[in-house]
Amino acid sequence: MGRFVIAVLPGDGIGPEVTAEAVRVLEAVGRRFGHTFEFHEALIGGAAIDATGSPLPPETLERCRRSDAILLGAVGGPKWDDPTAPVRPEQGLLGLRKAFDLFANLRPVRVFPALVGATPLKERVVRGVDLLFVRELTGGLYFGPRQEAGPDGEEAYDTMRYTRWEIERVVRLAARLARGRRKQLTSVDKANVLAASRLWRRVTEEVVRREFPDLALEHVLVDAFAMHLIRRPAAFDVVVTENMFGDILTDEASVLAGSMGMLPSASLGESPPGLFEPVHGSAPDIAGRNLANPIGAILSAALMLRYAFSLEAEARAVEQAVEAILEAGYRTRDIADGETCIVGTREMGEAIAQRILHCAS
Numbered sequence: 001m002g003r004f005v006i007a008v009l010p011g012d013g014i015g016p017e018v019t020a021e022a023v024r025v026l027e028a029v030g031r032r033f034g035h036t037f038e039f040h041e042a043l044i045g046g047a048a049i050d051a052t053g054s055p056l057p058p059e060t061l062e063r064c065r066r067s068d069a070i071l072l073g074a075v076g077g078p079k080w081d082d083p084t085a086p087v088r089p090e091q092g093l094l095g096l097r098k099a100f101d102l103f104a105n106l107r108p109v110r111v112f113p114a115l116v117g118a119t120p121l122k123e124r125v126v127r128g129v130d131l132l133f134v135r136e137l138t139g140g141l142y143f144g145p146r147q148e149a150g151p152d153g154e155e156a157y158d159t160m161r162y163t164r165w166e167i168e169r170v171v172r173l174a175a176r177l178a179r180g181r182r183k184q185l186t187s188v189d190k191a192n193v194l195a196a197s198r199l200w201r202r203v204t205e206e207v208v209r210r211e212f213p214d215l216a217l218e219h220v221l222v223d224a225f226a227m228h229l230i231r232r233p234a235a236f237d238v239v240v241t242e243n244m245f246g247d248i249l250t251d252e253a254s255v256l257a258g259s260m261g262m263l264p265s266a267s268l269g270e271s272p273p274g275l276f277e278p279v280h281g282s283a284p285d286i287a288g289r290n291l292a293n294p295i296g297a298i299l300s301a302a303l304m305l306r307y308a309f310s311l312e313a314e315a316r317a318v319e320q321a322v323e324a325i326l327e328a329g330y331r332t333r334d335i336a337d338g339e340t341c342i343v344g345t346r347e348m349g350e351a352i353a354q355r356i357l358h359c360a361s
């Protein structure tokens with residue numbers, strides 16, 4: 001019977017709506033398995049800018065530091081989109097990832113059998129897809145030197161910079177995960193053009209051939225991979241790639257799973273706390289209307305149980321509850337195909353929580 005402290009950072013837009021459902025599900029897990037989860041809310045993103053002027057206030061960092069894991073919703077929205085503003089909501093999230101050195105972002109993409117019909121792709125393409133993206137999260141273009149605008153405002157740049165050490169540690173983690181799966185590792189880069197990608201490919205090749213000779217390793221250029229991902233997704237197992245490529249490819253991969261609202265993520269460093277958040281953003285177009293799909297956030301809570309607390313049976317109970325509720329026909333609007341029961345964010349969370357509480361296995 002464990003006791004775990006969780007920092008909850010709801011953020012903006014649909015963030016508070018989906019994190020509330022992930023908390024509801026964790027509470028159900030606590031009741032069913034006899035654990036105590038202690039939740040402490042803190043501000044991040046636009047909500048934090050409004051309240052304190054900073055997208056990542058020191059109190060939030062301190063709260064996270066004193067927690068075993070962090071559950072986050074999403075940040076950003078039109079209210080804070082002024083390009084001349086001195087601070088932006090996204091800086092809060094990037095700052096949090098950097099502060100805890102969360103260099104590996106695990107983004108599993110699984111197609112639930114009940115949702116095969118929810119994607120515009122052919123059934124034979126998506127059935128059985130089970131991918132794990134490992135996205136480097138604290139380097140590359142999102143963290144390299146940048147110039148917002150030159151003196152005349154007519155020039156700007158961002159820099160993709162990687163060191164051997166940054167590549168080695170994320171590739172090792174991806175390779176270890178591949179070992180526990182189908183032993184297939186795909187590294188995605190743009191080595192025909194980018195120097196950082198050539199280093200990425202060289203280091204990946206060395207690490208995997210030397211330390212993981214049992215894995216099948218292939219290198220694929222990112223533009224072609226974007227095409228393979230929707231033509232033959234079942235051909236891949238673990239995909240490791242740099243920060244921005246991973247960001248873009250996983251939004252694309254959400255089409256396989258049926259919706260942006262379906263994908264979870266776990267951001268891990270060498271030590272706790274890890275950060276657990278859905279892949280999607282703050283979805284201002286549907287915020288505040290009980291329309292958001294909370295499954296990405298709920299599956300992120302499952303990843304928290306697995307990776308932060310080593311509670312594998314509990315993680316599986318959440319994943320099985322999601323699967324069962326989808327099989328039973330529950331659908332939020334984004335995954336509805338016309339024949340199933342359309343429910344709101346809260347009803348979907350409640351159904352999954354009830355399933356966890358009342359299902360024996």
Ligand SMILES: NC(=O)C1=CN([C@@H]2O[C@H](COP(=O)(O)OP(=O)(O)OC[C@H]3O[C@@H](n4cnc5c(N)ncnc54)[C@H](O)[C@@H]3O)[C@@H](O)[C@H]2O)C=CC1
Nearest residue numbers: 074075076077260261280281282283284285286292293334
């Ligand atoms: N991790 C984060 O906090 C992220 C934040 N953002 C921010 O979010 C804001 C909106 O960005 P967008 O480009 O619109 O991306 P988005 O991911 O918020 O939304 C893209 C589309 O997917 C839909 N969608 C997203 N999550 C959904 C859910 N749970 N259920 C049902 N539908 C869902 C939205 O309604 C929208 O049509 C921006 O301010 C952006 O900077 C974007 C990506 C990640």
Ligand SMILES: CC(C)CC(=O)C(=O)O
Nearest residue numbers: 090093094247279280281
């Ligand atoms: C800083 C985030 C807004 C970047 C992003 O889209 C993501 O991590 O998914």
Ligand SMILES: [Mg+2]
Nearest residue numbers: 247248251279
């Ligand atoms: Mg993204």
